[in-house]
Amino acid sequence: MDRMKFPDKFPYRLLILLVLAEVLTLCLEKIVVLKASGESIDFYLSIMLKPWLWLVLIMSGVQLLLWVRILKKTALSLAYTVSSISVPLTMFAAWICFGESLSWHVWLGAFLISIGIILIGPDEEPGHHPTIYEKDSRTEGTSQNPI
């Protein structure tokens, strides 16, 4: 019955780490592309020769491990919903770090998308179906990860 009190068990720290890792990875991917040069095959060759690519791959692995740990502690749909914060955060990062100017259309669109993702969110009201917090992450299966 302890599991019904999910706020105690909810892995806030892991989720914050996951979101930060995700935004950092996207910024690294952007840097990879900014550092690359050439067209088609030359473009990919120049990417593969840069150490930034290895950082991206390492961060992808870190995200996967964080995600597996989070899924052991909470329901997938809830974790997925919370991780959608990375959409506006990434847009802020793109704005601040890379000086991308985003019009209000884009911000409004992102706002609607975030609300939509939150709506897709948790399967049931917590407490009505406490079993969703008792499932083993393996049997739950749908280990979607937002990498």
Place this chain on the structure above:
Amino acid sequence: MIIVQTIILMLCIGLETFKQVLFALAGKNSTNRMTLTFAAIFTHLVQLGLWFWILSLIPLGIAFPLMSLSFVTIAVAGKIFFKEKLGIRRWAATLLVAIGTSLIWGH
């Protein structure tokens, strides 16, 4: 040019969905777990290649929100492959994400 970007982005969203289905199968199927996980990781690498291509064409602040469309395709894939239920709330959510995406894309 906009057609090329749309096609690559759609491919990326498709691969993302395929990867999630593979991960979900790996979670449910204990005998082929390793094979499925490796297939998922391979899919991720292919997707990463396409993603770099997109980032060289459109800004990150626009490309990443557009990838959110994969939340919708994954929900639909869950319905088709794993018989997960999509209620009115989820269809409404899908519509919202679609509207948000088209707002960004239209821009």
